[in-house]
Amino acid sequence: MFYHVKELQYNARVSKPDPRFARLLLEQFGGCNGELKAAMQYFVQAFGCKNPYPDKYDMLMDIATEEFSHLEIVGATIQMLLTGVNGELKLASETDELSTVLNGKTAKENYIHEAMINPHFFAVTGGGPAVTDSNGNPWMGSYVSAMGDLTVDLRANMADESKAKLVYENLMQFTDDPYVKDTLRFLMTREVAHFQMFEAALNTIKPNFPPGILQSDPKHSNTYYNLSKGDPHKGPWNEGESTQLGETWQYIEDPIKYVNETNGLVNSRAEGTDRTDESVAKHNDALAKERYEEISSATPPADIKWNTYDQKKTTKLKK
Amino acid sequence: MFYHVKELQYNARVSKPDPRFARLLLEQFGGCNGELKAAMQYFVQAFGCKNPYPDKYDMLMDIATEEFSHLEIVGATIQMLLTGVNGELKLASETDELSTVLNGKTAKENYIHEAMINPHFFAVTGGGPAVTDSNGNPWMGSYVSAMGDLTVDLRANMADESKAKLVYENLMQFTDDPYVKDTLRFLMTREVAHFQMFEAALNTIKPNFPPGILQSDPKHSNTYYNLSKGDPHKGPWNEGESTQLGETWQYIEDPIKYVNETNGLVNSRAEGTDRTDESVAKHNDALAKERYEEISSATPPADIKWNTYDQKKTTKLKK
């Protein structure tokens, strides 16, 4: 169950209205790397952890709840940046009310010009945030990645915190409002904090590479295909040892020849690795059994419930 | 700022896994009439009320927060209905682990068949909810309607609670699980409760029709165009008095003729109404002034803030 406290987590303020920055800031309200995406992603990931991984569940719900709180901060800031829009729209009568208000501030021509910034602010949302990105694209459920495997989900979260951090960094260049900059700096920094939380959580899972269960085929895990001609470059991604499996990169200089010679790779052989089909199968079996046990032992196959309620406890919420 | 309590608002349980109903129930998780839509709609509507209409803000945030809590109930139920899926996916190794588990339950053929119910449960979400509807369409920000005018937003909410109620009613026919039915009945009933809350709130706003400010043109507010030939029907929507403005319906029997004779309605005249251009203009002006005042007086034009923090108060959260 959620509840809500009227105070924002961060004391968001704006110096003066700024519809242009309101448009830009939509990116973090309803954009693909924004707060709603983050909140929903961790919230949805948490469901599968509820029973088997209660510590990760707690962390994911803590951070999801914080992201919903950040969504509120971003929305409140957009609303403040659009101060004035809603009131002026109420001056809809065709007498000179609007003109009077506008004259003291800006000409009608500018008013129309302003509407081009984001027509939805003026014609649809009445001066509030829209659940879209800065280009007006509606938020989509497909932004959310929750795959039922923490070795994948936590990595996705680290990447997504990185993206969100960069968007905030970019946005900070387009406002001079010190209040807004403060808020953005707070929000940006939280992505840095969350990144490290997810990384720490990933580190508690052993093994966590490759993500999932299957250990990968040693014939194909360390080959590099030189498929892009002109100025080929060497680097630790195609020579030396691979980062996680410690295998030796095999550089396929002429992929077309190699593919033909190996009957479409079917006849290729593992080189530069100690792993064998047998060692892989053994590893796969053991890990499959272990992870299956963790999960299936945590939930009964019937009469499944989510919570036990403590019918004697008393909760007090005071501010 | 949001807070989360690990107990669900309703004690959701399931008797046994049921991936088919899990698919159907997605409709209320990530569907166009579902809980995420409701939660986000009231949450976004609330921003604009924060200062000018604090009572409505409180109501909208209370209900939004409850809808997020319902979203959690629906998600938890889907997760429970998919019990078993995530564990089985971990048996990914190619030995006979999976076969053994499946043999005690269902054949491989059935397992594959089950994947057709919703491939995403098996290939993408690993046995958890997806942010989609029951047909797999991702949730979209365009589901949310928040227009900065309570006479519109509250009506939208009443309609949307009606839709959500009907979906729950429909869904109840497709499960025999008494636990799930209980949960659905609770959720369905809350839509009925919310409908009435929004209606009560709308009734406190005077006038609230027409929605917005402008009173409409008396030449066109009570005409009915008979544009659909064959078996014309009369009813209170095209004869007698109109419901809100109390004007007399004018039935345009032959619209093509009427449109031509009136120079494309430009020469048409108001009939069956006491309203005049003058009375309308006066009404428009007065209402515009009033609503503009309500809104613009509530927020300063500069150095705008959302909250004042009570730096001495202490909040204690105990369960």
Add this chain to the structure above:
Amino acid sequence: MFYHVKELQYNARVSKPDPRFARLLLEQFGGCNGELKAAMQYFVQAFGCKNPYPDKYDMLMDIATEEFSHLEIVGATIQMLLTGVNGELKLASETDELSTVLNGKTAKENYIHEAMINPHFFAVTGGGPAVTDSNGNPWMGSYVSAMGDLTVDLRANMADESKAKLVYENLMQFTDDPYVKDTLRFLMTREVAHFQMFEAALNTIKPNFPPGILQSDPKHSNTYYNLSKGDPHKGPWNEGESTQLGETWQYIEDPIKYVNETNGLVNSRAEGTDRTDESVAKHNDALAKERYEEISSATPPADIKWNTYDQKKTTKLKK
């Protein structure tokens, strides 16, 4: 079968081209509250009424047809507002044709600037309307709500007419063209008229609350959860009687405590209401039977047809 008459329902004109307002007006061509949405919504709702509710079918098809006619008015207005664009695009040859035309009107720089208003007008639609909203989002079938129950569909329509009315009201502030304002005022007013038609139709259905069949659970229909802390407000939505069922609102001051004490609401009891599980069940049964009969008696289970054709009648269409 549809028919088309070349005269617009309203004599739409524009004083001079205005690509900016053309962009704004797209909102009502292909936007989520626009004319295509309205037309399609009533059209699709009508299918299910054809046999059991022929009077509602007639009304829905009349209004749907009018909305298609409004879509035409909006599209024609956009086309007129973009006068000049298509012709200039034909001056594509790289000689100085275009420059000559532009010099007499505006510099090349301005021409490029204009393209930023909505690139699709210049690069894709060639100066005509696009089936998008004012931000360029394509119209989507998910805008249409048609749920096979008039107690829901008519309420949806009332809400959607409210939204469309407000958009027109907002748009009117962004043009000074008296012709365009006239057209907008007509279109806006029709939403007011349609609202009342749908309301009148809803009033002919008894009972119509709650929407659908099921009467809701008396344990949960009148509780209000105080889930949003800080400055709680009381109003007719959480104290006194509920608007439709006339039950007494029960204000849950401390929802977390209440949920725990009632074992996740499972042990909660109905208060402030005369309705009981028995009275509800009886009501449900009676209404289910009645509505089922209305619908199933209207269509045969086999050899189903839509129309009977009058093979002797003669239709004459003259203008």
Add this chain to the structure above:
Amino acid sequence: MFYHVKELQYNARVSKPDPRFARLLLEQFGGCNGELKAAMQYFVQAFGCKNPYPDKYDMLMDIATEEFSHLEIVGATIQMLLTGVNGELKLASETDELSTVLNGKTAKENYIHEAMINPHFFAVTGGGPAVTDSNGNPWMGSYVSAMGDLTVDLRANMADESKAKLVYENLMQFTDDPYVKDTLRFLMTREVAHFQMFEAALNTIKPNFPPGILQSDPKHSNTYYNLSKGDPHKGPWNEGESTQLGETWQYIEDPIKYVNETNGLVNSRAEGTDRTDESVAKHNDALAKERYEEISSATPPADIKWNTYDQKKTTKLKK
């Protein structure tokens, strides 16, 4: 202005309900090649023709109106194929009403199974058509192509009629209902008719190739790049004369070499063609002037109107 006649253009009937075929048939209701797409495409294309090309406007509006009428036929057929669904959903009470009805027809298990065909028919649309394709994807405005140039738009229409024809042909294999097959055969045939109408209209425009104005660069209009290695094939698309410009195809055997040798084609020269930069420029200029004149002479630059109304004429619509 549109109007509506209650008789369908084609006497659509169904022998008995068939939710599976209803799902398939959605493809032509709200799918990317369906009737709504066709109707909207021709309707939107027509706007730009209103003044400069009244004959094409008439044809486009005639066919658009027919496509709206086909949309109605498809929707009505889907509604008939879903006969029974809406009534059964009304049996929502939890007594044995539904069971009784279902027993006489099919078991509850089958009922649930049926819901998997398209959950939206049962949970959302209440047994009516949805504005989606057969996979549940909502119709999108981006399906519509209307580019303000008849040499492009008419070609698009020919292609789209081809696609729609093939979908109907495919669909016919999945029903045995002779009534439905008759309807599909009619609809399929109309696509064949419309194709030829658009082709005839295209043939009246001279020149119509290349589409648009610019005649293309003779250096690049007749080269064929052999970019796909293994079993190269020769055919009239890379040897002999090109179909429209009658130039001789130049086969670039080794594109990488050719691109390098020509400094990224900048130094390439026109071969196998009589066209020159000069002849092209001349042609471009002449055609630009001609088309610009056609369009700009048809609409005044100010005080633009769509229709003139004949205020004395009388229209009579009888059935």
Add this chain to the structure above:
Amino acid sequence: MFYHVKELQYNARVSKPDPRFARLLLEQFGGCNGELKAAMQYFVQAFGCKNPYPDKYDMLMDIATEEFSHLEIVGATIQMLLTGVNGELKLASETDELSTVLNGKTAKENYIHEAMINPHFFAVTGGGPAVTDSNGNPWMGSYVSAMGDLTVDLRANMADESKAKLVYENLMQFTDDPYVKDTLRFLMTREVAHFQMFEAALNTIKPNFPPGILQSDPKHSNTYYNLSKGDPHKGPWNEGESTQLGETWQYIEDPIKYVNETNGLVNSRAEGTDRTDESVAKHNDALAKERYEEISSATPPADIKWNTYDQKKTTKLKK
């Protein structure tokens, strides 16, 4: 298998940065008529031709590969047009670094103004192309049409090349950069070339009309419904012979009357055509058999493979 050569097919250059044209040019990167759409469409169409129509497969893969190469040209041009954006975003620190750079070029105000052109360039893509159109709509898989029948697919391709050609023609008006114009002229011309390739390929298929197999119903293939009243026009699309089947157009002056008299067209009769139900059935059968044979004989029903690898051959790729 694909490979990549670092040289662009065309030597794309830009004179100086131009974010506005970069936005416009996105239309051909991720727009509905752009290069990604073309590349993916021909690529997907090719799969079905692999075995039965190897010559068409070769052509489709050659052109698909060229379109991927054009996508690269367009993306590279956008990147060059955005030169400077990425670097400036790195000056994210709050000292005066950015100001210094901007002063030498443009004021902060202009910098913010520039961000309104396309916020994604500045906040999301860091100065690179986005996979969207010029209005920011993400590219969609539904743009791709590949229907498994070359008589349809090739026609679709001819139409789509026409659209793409027109977009390039339009875009050329909005830049003065001679390098960019050169590139656009090359790309535009290639659409003209591809159109003719597809047309030539279509001409090798006999018969190719109607597309698909079924020959259409002679009762409905040559009727024209006069459904749009006011100024009816005659042309080769409703009088004389139809373009492909050579039937005589039947003009239905009063469709409502005709539909009623013919019992919803069920009793209508074929006129103006020599085709009969029998001749059609015969044609259908013969063509069905022929095309079925072509396809089914080309692929074994089991142990299906895509390629045979020449394990002795050696490929050498040198630049």
Add this chain to the structure above:
Amino acid sequence: MFYHVKELQYNARVSKPDPRFARLLLEQFGGCNGELKAAMQYFVQAFGCKNPYPDKYDMLMDIATEEFSHLEIVGATIQMLLTGVNGELKLASETDELSTVLNGKTAKENYIHEAMINPHFFAVTGGGPAVTDSNGNPWMGSYVSAMGDLTVDLRANMADESKAKLVYENLMQFTDDPYVKDTLRFLMTREVAHFQMFEAALNTIKPNFPPGILQSDPKHSNTYYNLSKGDPHKGPWNEGESTQLGETWQYIEDPIKYVNETNGLVNSRAEGTDRTDESVAKHNDALAKERYEEISSATPPADIKWNTYDQKKTTKLKK
């Protein structure tokens, strides 16, 4: 420029048709974690690296090109899994052709049933792949993340390879075809290889944390908000040192109190860290300067070109 070789990179085969697995496999053709997404993501990321980071450009283009080659493998496999569908669709004539073929294989009823697996295979794509995921959702450009900063992009790629790997792992459970399993194992393994390539590349960039330039605010980088009540858990994500910055986690036990006491965090102070505003500012400045230099020095501000062509070299492509 791209090139295509007709041999697949991997010798993909299928034992027999299987439309159900074809549907599942669509997930990796046009799904959000599939091959098209990967190919396009690395391809788009590469543009910004072309000049400043040629080694990363080479790696990204090599892998992008391999992913296009994988897309081809997946598409070819789907096409083979649908063997028979296209041929049968050609038997569209209404004689008994289709029945004859089906009788030897399966009854008409089953044929219709099969169409429910994915109607698009039968009605739209004619037995080929669609550019959608396994639920029929069209691929979207918003799946692609390319943000112009390698410290973000490479992390995104590592996450996305993890997701794709898991999908392949999941899919392998739903087929028994040994050929298909081999292909999936190859593709799955390549994600493991690519993950390590991206990780190695990330490791060559120093510093790479936080992603982007700004070092984050020391007041907020190490706080953990306990926002989710009930069974709080401690772990390395909220106690001890943070993974990258090595700061000491500050656990905010009672966030509501803390937020109020700190005036909405404005008065909070950095604890558990050695970083100060000054050290951060210095770091920010230095890094900004360095990265700005890297990028801006690599591209001239005018007369920008992508390649230099070697007009004397000769390329020979032999198979």
